[in-house]
Amino acid sequence: xxxxxxxxxxxxxxxxxxxxxxxxxxxxxxxxxxxxxxxxxxxxxxxxxxxxxxxxxxxxxxxxxxxxxxxxxxxxxxxxxxxxxxxxxxxxxxxxxxxxxxxxxxxxxxxxx
Amino acid sequence: xxxxxxxxxxxxxxxxxxxxxxxxxxxxxxxxxxxxxxxxxxxxxxxxxxxxxxxxxxxxxxxxxxxxxxxxxxxxxxxxxxxxxxxxxxxxxxxxxxxxxxxxxxxxxxxxxx
Numbered sequence: 001x002x003x004x005x006x007x008x009x010x011x012x013x014x015x016x017x018x019x020x021x022x023x024x025x026x027x028x029x030x031x032x033x034x035x036x037x038x039x040x041x042x043x044x045x046x047x048x049x050x051x052x053x054x055x056x057x058x059x060x061x062x063x064x065x066x067x068x069x070x071x072x073x074x075x076x077x078x079x080x081x082x083x084x085x086x087x088x089x090x091x092x093x094x095x096x097x098x099x100x101x102x103x104x105x106x107x108x109x110x111x112x113x
Numbered sequence: 114x115x116x117x118x119x120x121x122x123x124x125x126x127x128x129x130x131x132x133x134x135x136x137x138x139x140x141x142x143x144x145x146x147x148x149x150x151x152x153x154x155x156x157x158x159x160x161x162x163x164x165x166x167x168x169x170x171x172x173x174x175x176x177x178x179x180x181x182x183x184x185x186x187x188x189x190x191x192x193x194x195x196x197x198x199x200x201x202x203x204x205x206x207x208x209x210x211x212x213x214x215x216x217x218x219x220x221x222x223x224x225x226x227x
Contacts, residue, residue, distance in 0.1 A: 055213035104156035
């Protein structure tokens with residue numbers, strides 16, 4: 001069964017450093033998403049991406065965040081200058097239709113120290 | 114704007130007992146509704162989805178959910194719990210038009226006692 005692949009599975013970074021989280025969505029999917037889950041809390045929407053542009057973003061997704069689909073297979077989330085409160089599990093998801101349900105990756109656990 | 118409320122952050126059942134996880138939604142347009150399951154240290158897996166066809170939806174692992182518009186509910190049930198059902202369950206809603214954002218409920222952790 002097709003999978004969404006996320007790398008790395010764990011990342012530890014120093015506060016103020018830039019991080020890039022990588023995702024390979026399912027190849028024939030057209031819609032891409034990033035969510036995050038702070039430990040013990042709810043799954044929060046960050047951003048959706050379709051047709052090579054951001055479709056929608058949340059209040060969390062401020063100027064420190066950016067997304068890119070650089071080569072038609074990868075989908076990346078960049079955090080420019082990490083803060084302690086960015087520590088969370090970040091999930092990438094993709095779907096073939098915006099209302100069809102998502103396939104999620106296994107997540108990247110980001111720890112900012 | 115859409116929202117989801119899951120009643121009960123923790124539910125405990127005995128093995129073989131009925132599982133009932135409650136979800137109520139709010140949406141300004143006809144919604145698309147989903148249940149996802151998350152096992153420890155894993156991503157979310159789609160259990161089932163309601164997309165305006167049949168109101169009773171069957172999913173994987175013996176789970177089903179019924180869409181009740183009058184009650185704005187989409188409760189998840191399973192007739193007989195297995196130990197392997199122990200996980201966190203998330204109800205989610207996408208608005209029916211331009212649904213580029215799915216909103217998740219806070220989750221319900223299901224415990225299954227032997």
